[in-house]
Amino acid sequence: MATLTMVQAIARTLAEEMERDERVVVLGEDVGRRGGVFLATEGLLDRFGPERVIDTPLSEAAIIGAAVGMAAHGLRPVAEIQFADYIFPGFDQLATQAAKLRYRSGGQFTAPMVVRMPSGGGVRGGHHHSQSPEAHFAHTAGLKVVVVSTPYDAKGLLKAAIRDDDPVLFLEPKRLYRATREEVPDDDYLVPIGKAAVRRQGTDLTLIGYGTSMPEVLKAGDELAKAGVSAEILDLRSLVPWDIEAVTRSVAKTGRVVLVADAPRLSSVLGEIAATIAEELFDQMLAPPVRVAGFDTPYPYAQDKLYLPTVTRILNAAKHVLEY
Amino acid sequence: MVHETLPVMGTEWFRPFTEQSIALLNEEGEWIGDFPLDLEEALLRQLYRDMLAVRLMDERFTVLLRTGKISFTAPIAGHEAAQVGVAHALRRGHDWLFPYYRDYGLALALGVPPVEIFGQMLATKADLAKGRQMPCHPNSRVLNIFAAASTVASHIPPATGAALSMKLRRTGQVAVCTFGDGATSEGDWYAAINFAAVQQVPAVFVCENNHYAISVPLSCQTATRTIAEKAHAFAIPGYHVDGMDVLATLYVVREAIERARAGHGPSLVELVVYRYGPHSSADDDTRYRPREEVELWRRRDPLARYQRFLARRGLWSEEWEQQLRDEIAQELAQAIEAAEHAGEVPAEWMFDDVYAEPLWHLERQRALLRAELQ
Numbered sequence A: 001m002a003t004l005t006m007v008q009a010i011a012r013t014l015a016e017e018m019e020r021d022e023r024v025v026v027l028g029e030d031v032g033r034r035g036g037v038f039l040a041t042e043g044l045l046d047r048f049g050p051e052r053v054i055d056t057p058l059s060e061a062a063i064i065g066a067a068v069g070m071a072a073h074g075l076r077p078v079a080e081i082q083f084a085d086y087i088f089p090g091f092d093q094l095a096t097q098a099a100k101l102r103y104r105s106g107g108q109f110t111a112p113m114v115v116r117m118p119s120g121g122g123v124r125g126g127h128h129h130s131q132s133p134e135a136h137f138a139h140t141a142g143l144k145v146v147v148v149s150t151p152y153d154a155k156g157l158l159k160a161a162i163r164d165d166d167p168v169l170f171l172e173p174k175r176l177y178r179a180t181r182e183e184v185p186d187d188d189y190l191v192p193i194g195k196a197a198v199r200r201q202g203t204d205l206t207l208i209g210y211g212t213s214m215p216e217v218l219k220a221g222d223e224l225a226k227a228g229v230s231a232e233i234l235d236l237r238s239l240v241p242w243d244i245e246a247v248t249r250s251v252a253k254t255g256r257v258v259l260v261a262d263a264p265r266l267s268s269v270l271g272e273i274a275a276t277i278a279e280e281l282f283d284q285m286l287a288p289p290v291r292v293a294g295f296d297t298p299y300p301y302a303q304d305k306l307y308l309p310t311v312t313r314i315l316n317a318a319k320h321v322l323e324y
Numbered sequence B: 001m002v003h004e005t006l007p008v009m010g011t012e013w014f015r016p017f018t019e020q021s022i023a024l025l026n027e028e029g030e031w032i033g034d035f036p037l038d039l040e041e042a043l044l045r046q047l048y049r050d051m052l053a054v055r056l057m058d059e060r061f062t063v064l065l066r067t068g069k070i071s072f073t074a075p076i077a078g079h080e081a082a083q084v085g086v087a088h089a090l091r092r093g094h095d096w097l098f099p100y101y102r103d104y105g106l107a108l109a110l111g112v113p114p115v116e117i118f119g120q121m122l123a124t125k126a127d128l129a130k131g132r133q134m135p136c137h138p139n140s141r142v143l144n145i146f147a148a149a150s151t152v153a154s155h156i157p158p159a160t161g162a163a164l165s166m167k168l169r170r171t172g173q174v175a176v177c178t179f180g181d182g183a184t185s186e187g188d189w190y191a192a193i194n195f196a197a198v199q200q201v202p203a204v205f206v207c208e209n210n211h212y213a214i215s216v217p218l219s220c221q222t223a224t225r226t227i228a229e230k231a232h233a234f235a236i237p238g239y240h241v242d243g244m245d246v247l248a249t250l251y252v253v254r255e256a257i258e259r260a261r262a263g264h265g266p267s268l269v270e271l272v273v274y275r276y277g278p279h280s281s282a283d284d285d286t287r288y289r290p291r292e293e294v295e296l297w298r299r300r301d302p303l304a305r306y307q308r309f310l311a312r313r314g315l316w317s318e319e320w321e322q323q324l325r326d327e328i329a330q331e332l333a334q335a336i337e338a339a340e341h342a343g344e345v346p347a348e349w350m351f352d353d354v355y356a357e358p359l360w361h362l363e364r365q366r367a368l369l370r371a372e373l374q
């Protein structure tokens, strides 16, 4: 058992998967000699050579599109997009090719591939190094979407993503890459796609979050506990598919829910979950679902910290549903 | 005719970047190659049969459209030599083809059963892709024909990726990717060929240059004189070929494929063709193409030229022509009937193949639709 940061856990997991299955190859910008700009592919080139650790031209369309063809031909590519913000030049390949290959061919061709990308704000990156574009992916049928928030999950979910038979978008909150260390088992464990984690048991209200905002959600839970409020906390981990059982089980119990994430509020994944809660549990709710999300502005630079859902904002929302 | 027996890279014969398009037959059907024609008579005749089958199939598409049975077609006529030549240049079922929406002639010549083609056109159960796409989208896992997508040029990066996998796994395969002249303006086109060239993957990029992207003429598409010369930007060979000459197409593309297979990297082949029909059944080409221009190219009909070539060699006769037409017409009629007979695609198939395993939200939606339909 090693104590690792999230980014270290990712690098180790990639090495383990490449060791386990020679079909696994890594491609992206600077993933070779440099080991990735965040060092998520550190050491892979020396260990596996340039045929399996491919420094690509600076073209997200080429990276994702080539990954589709590699996957269709039998490899298990793991593509790195240097920042989630740079997915857009490759978005067509995701939406047109990766997401629809299985469907449009009637299951004859598939694209089992992973697209990893650092996402989210809080690192003073301005609007082109801070976005959380998961809603774009979630809105595109055929893609699976996960967002990790701990080193342990990063390993287990990355393994599950690499072994999955569909394209998986793997979002890594860059703010959490080195924020904490955690004991990460050496063994070959999987965290299944589609399962939320209960981070804290509670009875008075449910806080649902994922990714970049999880530290604030957990802090809000601590504050509420100090005030005598028992909050149950769910870390979604997977957005497509999202864990409807865990969500409805918890919210049916507490009758109150606050949903938190840093992505913009309009057309967000949180909105979909809130709507589903309202549809399914309306008569058991003690208050309407409330969202604490990013603002619907492009991600700002100077107000980096203000943009992200703060503990205060989460507590205010909690107060609102508790006093409703 | 531009042809040299230069022993460059082992297999090199044809010279890239020629001013004039590479041709091996003149309009009278005379062989103008300066090397001996080394194709067997059976193959020479098969090429004609395949081109005729493509022409007649294309005509059936139009009939099906007029009778309201299909919603769309992208006419092939004028592209037959190019598509049949490419089909015979690759190793069927071994090499991969990444086609676009005008390539049903290529699919047919590669051996896709006509019933599957008409099944796809009609969106019946005879379609291996389960009626998921509008007409004119070839696909066949068995024959390694990657399922076509409508989005122009989007299949080119996947072709590079497959070729990268072929290189890495040393399968001895080649990825052949076809597209129109308009596709060469997309970023994906550049990104894909650039990556392929950097990695020296076994791929051949084939442009069916019919001078128009719907109504937009080549002069508005690119400032270069040829498509082939764009290969300079990637440091790979670019061949400017008469794509209405089936033999020139076959020889040049085959050389490019074998060159790629031998590990010498990708190339770009431009096949100069002309489409006789409108861009699609939704288009009216009289708005942008002078009839004289169409007539001029009609006089260069790829089938007529090749027929003259065969006739000169005693390989073509009126009787044989009639026999072929009858045979093909019967095959097509049977295929249409079988495709229709296969029956409609069930509504619930809509929810299959979005993911490998059904996800809960889709299963809920499936149940909703099922209830609605009962």
Ligand SMILES: Cc1ncc(C[n+]2csc(CCOP(=O)(O)OP(=O)(O)O)c2C)c(N)n1
Pocket: B102, B150, B151, B152, B153, B179, B180, B181, B182, B183, B184, B208, B210, B212, B213, B214, B279
């Ligand atoms: C990305 C994209 N933009 C626009 C279209 C609409 N469209 C369909 S075919 C076409 C012209 C393509 O011309 P070309 O590549 O020369 O192929 P051709 O049809 O002439 O064989 C256009 C603009 C599309 N399918 N995809």
Ligand SMILES: [Mg+2]
Pocket: B180, B181, B182, B208, B209, B210, B211, B212, B213, B214
């Ligand atoms: Mg064209």
